[in-house]
Amino acid sequence: MSQTTERQFLLDSRGTSRELGAFVVGAAFDRTGAVAAFALGDGTVRLTPPHPTMDWPVVEAHDGTVLAIAADARPGFVTGGDDGRFLRIGPDGTVTELARFGSKWVEHVAAFADARSGVLACSVGKSAHLFTVAGQPLKTLTHPSTVTGLALDSKGKRVAASHYNGCSLWFVAAKTDSPRFMEWKGSHTGVVLHPAADAVVTSMQENSLHGWRLADGQHMRMSGYPSKTESMSFTRSGKWLATSGAESIVLWPFFGGGPMGKAPTELAGGDNVTCTRVACHPQHEAVAAGFSDGLVALADIGTGRILPAVPPGHGAVSALAWSADGSRLALGTETGFAALIDFTPR
């Protein structure tokens, strides 16, 4: 590759990267945007330091593999691991155990906070456990089979859990707990909520997505993927759902009546590589995407313009996250490469 080509990637001009030596399971920025965290297959969480030239602090978090990470309702992060523990990790690396579930894996975590309220959530087997921001157990929501995905809505009022034969939608503050069960036969493997709560969408074992319009329960079926969709993200406006699982970024329109009967928009991509992760920009109608060859690019949905961020060659992208203000992107790969890209105007 020539020098001129290399310079076209933002990683060279605006990136910081490290080889972390283990599968990057997830990445997140904390609520303040000051710290990014990378959750690894060796059980550690790596934090970004106060100054870019310093070493990345290593947090010994789980005995085994970290399975999930999210920004905490406070500064810092929450994580789940295959050691059955649900942890809170402070921005300084302090580890606090929120709960311990024995030999069961803590597979999914989520957290929400605004000025008035907040909630923490994790899933263990068939149960989703909710906690107060202080870490006190709030309630346990039980499902007919193992929870395969967990999502809190943009107001922290509802939690959606995907499982076999559909997904369940619960109100966090309900006095009596009974979910709205969105039923569709088959194995649902992940879930995402529309930012204005117009719809809930699940990924399925059979290389397709299933959606329900919340107003009337109308079903939506989105198929045609050559492989499983492991990553889904709505744009901030809720107009588009970006998805992985194809050779390009597949975007379904959620305006003008929804995606039914329409073809999706496809951006970026190439032959024989699969889009593995997507993350919509928190402010603009743009999406960051990672591919199986290691390429990371930012796509402007309106113009279709592609901004290459990281060149191929660092392993399949397995983690992608924006800071809340959209100024920085964190990414990680299956082979342990991790990077931060700075998008602040210069």
Added chain:
Amino acid sequence: MSDSLVPVTVLTGYLGAGKTTLLNRILSENHGRKYAVIINEFGELGVDNDLVVDADEEVFEMNNGCVCCTVRGDLIRILSGLMKRKGGLDGIIIETTGLANPAPVAQTFFVDDGVRARTRLDAIVTVVDAKHLLARLEDSHEAEEQVAFADVIVLNKTDLVTPEELDVVEARIRTINRFARIHRTSRAAVAIDQVLDQGAFDLARVLEREPGFLDSDEHSHSDSIISMSFEVSRPIDPEKFNAWMSTLLAEKGQDMLRTKGILAYANDDRRFAFQAVHMIADGGFIGPWAPDGERKSKLVFIGRNLNRPQLRRGFEACQAGVYQAVAASA
């Protein structure tokens, strides 16, 4: 097949047959190799290993609406999680509950792309109890299926029966599955290399160990499992074979537990290996035929209600250059 794929051994067997004893034996003899063990939480005994994962045996139907097309949803998640661990694993051992049907486990390794990309099903090992097997087979379809699916059968507790009784039990096993390798033991004392790294699902080795083609017409109940094999010497026409096999699996797949074959395609010097669990099939070219050897195509069926003459005629009609007439409607 790539060596980077982690081999997976499935351990089945009825409650009390000695499955967990065998598992602990394997783990205590593991000579520093690193195994992950996936157990169900209602296992017979404790398992002594650093990495033990509780599974829920969640059997999910696939979206085609067919009752035999099932996978283990929990296994897909667990295997995906284990593959993220640092340092890798030398192998994975899955212990199923006594009542488990092995088909969903096996089908998981054919169906899920993520699982296929990182692991390979090495062998299904079934532990049976010499004293109680015959009674179990009479009252339980699962016991029969576990024998039928096995690549390796550990015939355990041989010290509790007479040599004559043992021969009767082994003969009964052979009516169900004449292709599995049988190890007679007491206290599950079978060598680790007879159980792990068998390559039984490796297409290249599918039929290598197959015993002679003893076609006998043993008596069986109408719905009991039997096994049979066929051999043809003229080259196979791939289109004819695919058409015949897909129709056969679609119509009779629920009764067909395992199908395996090595095929000599016309105008191709490579061996084609085929296998299916119920309706879910997989196939690919493996190494070349021996330059001077005979190129015989072989096919093995294990299942219920197998119609020997019909299967034989169907396979023979797949040979290239064999004329046939079939009924047709306008």
